[in-house]
Amino acid sequence: MKSRKRKTIIMLSTCLAVSLTLFGCSEKKAVNENASAAESSTDKITLTIGHYDVDKNGEIFREALQEFRDENKNINLVEEAVPHDAYRVKMTTLGASGELPDLFVANGSMLIDYIPKGYVGTLNEALDADPAWRDGFLPNSFDEFTVDGNIYGVPTAMFTVHMIYYNKKLFQQAGISEFPKTWDGFTDAIEKLKAIGVTPIAMGNKSNVPVGSTIFSTLADRFTGTEWFHEMKAGKAKFTDAEFVSALTQLQDLAKMGAFNPDINSIDPSQARTLYFNKQAAMIIDGAWAVTDITRDGPEDIEKSTGLASLPPVPGGKGDPLAVAGGSGWSVAYNAKLTGAEKEAAIKLLKKVSNEEYGRKKIERNGQPPVKVTDYDKSKLAPLSVEYFQFMEGKKFTPIYDIQLNPALVEVIYKGIQDLLIGGIQPADLAKKIQTIQDSQQ
Amino acid sequence: MNNSRLFKLQAGPLLRYLVPILLIYSFTVLVPLVLSFYYSLQNESVTQFVGLQNYMALVKDSDFWFSFKNNIIIAVICVIGQIGIAFVISSFFMTNMLRMASLHRIAIFLPVVLAPVVTGYLWSMIYNYRLGILNWFLNLFNMEPVLWLDNPDYVLYTVSVPLVWQYIGLYFIIFLAGMQNISKDVLEACEIDGANWYKKTVFVIFPLLRNVMTVALTLCITGTLKVFDHIYVMTGGGPGRSSMVMAQYAYNNAFTMSRLGYGSAISIGMLILCAIIVLVMFKWIGGEERG
């Protein structure tokens, strides 16, 4: 009896000890954090920044953060960085519980989710206090991050998400002398390319975003015009409108005529790019970022024979026939909780990643900065990059669906587009389905 | 011997074992589950209480029921594929038919130790239209390549195959463990009686494994009804919604579409449907036992 009691006590205390160690450790750390936070309030400020620039393309951003650390010894900048897909999951979880980092990279769609919850600080004051900074940005670069006149994020880049990269040599082989200027010419070209045994357009739409973002946003605007988009957001126009349905139909027709690789919905953009690099495909439609990828990873002859174009105008379309979907898309925003010195430090960092010097570095590495860069070393640019800037000259940006609409709507449209491409749903039915979600959101 | 007295719960063991474990389990599973239910009663961005509105929407959501139907199909394939094949293979092991039995034993279980994500990834390579090994084989026989993961007509079956492939080994091991517990005397007795493999398996081994079978069925059904990783990696539920399953649908709602409230409602809905199915299964097995 006695021994049993002792055993009970031993077991119980072991259990307690185990759980206490676990909890205790956590608490200890929390206390330490508090302590260091208290200390820091006098000399050192700790800022956390969430971003996904962990790969080669993010080097400039990471370098800027490092420079910021070196320049501001009193600020302890902690990076919470994971790759893009993981970042999105993480941010949704953090967003659901209001635990966002002090600064974070967010696109327009994410901000639409966060702003009503009061998570994001406004930048109007800071921008007005520093006119040189404010006026350095390209026109309209704040559009996606502005709600009711309040600016919530500093753009990280400004570019088109719709660019047709085509192989001039393959086009010549198929007997196409120049990139078609009419829709009929475009479909003609697709038939000719098919005839010589190449995939006309290679796309990797496994994640269902690429086609929607890089093709459909522009194609839809060709039909509806940008005015329709704003009316739709205001609830005055509907997805069931004839223009929008024709855009869906046109996309489905492209798929039906075999414009795309048959495995479009099971490969990713990397694999689609490989098809283009291996001359198995004559075109890829991708964002401006592919300029960097093609110059860095593509074979030399491909890089040389690549031309740039955008979708030709559609018959009876209401949109600007030259405009392309684009804008700034992603921004760096700061947490509305920040005040005083922390807020100042955050603004300082925002300036660091959006000033002209940062823009210059970006452009010299074939990026597309959101700021005016007057003086940069043009010789550092790849030929394709030079061509890109020439191509974009005077082109207007139209809305990118996945940036300007809320996440629920984006998922329904883009997933629906995947269904559309395989003939799983009819354009009119999809339009209805999208409108149902749109109605439920208001 | 009075069993009931011997196997009755006493205060000591209760306090020592049951309570602490239950506390940990409640803290990390049950409380979050209740919290999840609480979210499901809120609007999309979890800012406002909306009562059962999400559940009303769920009942009418054709995409949800479509994913449920897909889950049922996958579950049926997996019950037949995983448990069926595993049982047959393990029954071979009870005979002297197999050569290289130890190699098979080790190899068949090997896929189980791969991460679901790795399995999904490997199989999306195997299914690849241009470069995958399946189409390479078809090409050897001069057959047209197949769009394994793009065709909505059979994508659901193609994504089920890796599930079956991966988990046959698990049920194989479970059955083997169960079969080893069948007394050797019984097996020898029936061999002396001249029973062949078929008779031995159906009339002797199968009835003795009823308990193990229940375990396997429960594991298989609960596992496949909440299957996520494989499909997430291979198709993400696509193309369109053709290989959508409930867990993926809940995930998309909560994490891609930022509709945490509705996403939670889907998860709770899943739990309820899953519970009903398992209950029916228990009833059915129990009923058969009586009959």
Next chain:
Amino acid sequence: MKKSTTPIGMLLQVVVNIVVLLFTLSALFPIVWMVYTSVKSNPDFSLNTISLPTSPTLENYANAFEIGNIGSAIFSSLLNTVIPVPIIILFSFIIGYFFSRIEFRGKKLLMVLFLAGMMIPIHALLVPLFVQFKWFGMLDNRFTLILPYIAFHLPVAIFLFDSFIKGISREIEEAAYIDGSSFDNTMFRVIFPICLPIMSTVAILSILGTWNEFSFALVLNKSSDLFTLPIWLTFFSGQHTTDYTGKIAGLVITSLPIIVMYLFFSNKIMSGMTAGAVKG
């Protein structure tokens, strides 16, 4: 024992052997493929995914060791497996024993609660658990993942133990009690060793589950030195690009320890089963 001598029996035997052999090969091939693909270059891979490497290179592995912080990822993964797994085995054995042997009020309810744990999609708990851990200040800690990892793997493990113990004859315990064995002694010294076969299954399943867990490791920790291997693996894919062969090398690095461990212990696992059979 005697072999089949009839022609049909022989034929059946051959067919059975071929079928099982094919399955065995299908189980081995992907792993072999993964290993040799990991020494291919990306261009080589994109032209032919199946062929053997034309010019094997260890570049992918060299790169892999530069991506993220692989050292701390390995350490974190090890820690988050080595601590929870024995606890899972112990806890689930205890509960499984209680469920299969002891009669007490509320047992049905408890069983339902644990069964429910088998049916919840794990992502449903992600946000709630994050919120809860935030309240208790348990986020972003070396030990943050231990409790969830234990709790998540209990239901299946309990279920396995419960059913296994049900198959063990009660006479064993009755004899032990007559010999004056205490409750604890009977449970741990008499029954626990008999459970070896199922224990190995539980161990493997829990090791796999904890070693490969992704979502909670991603969300509950934010410091990069606490990242586990599954998080590290995501670093091979950017927003618009994926390093395929690099990723496959990464997959080999994360899967190989488990595969090697399994191969190493597989004999033990199998002999454990036979041991169970003798005692049962």
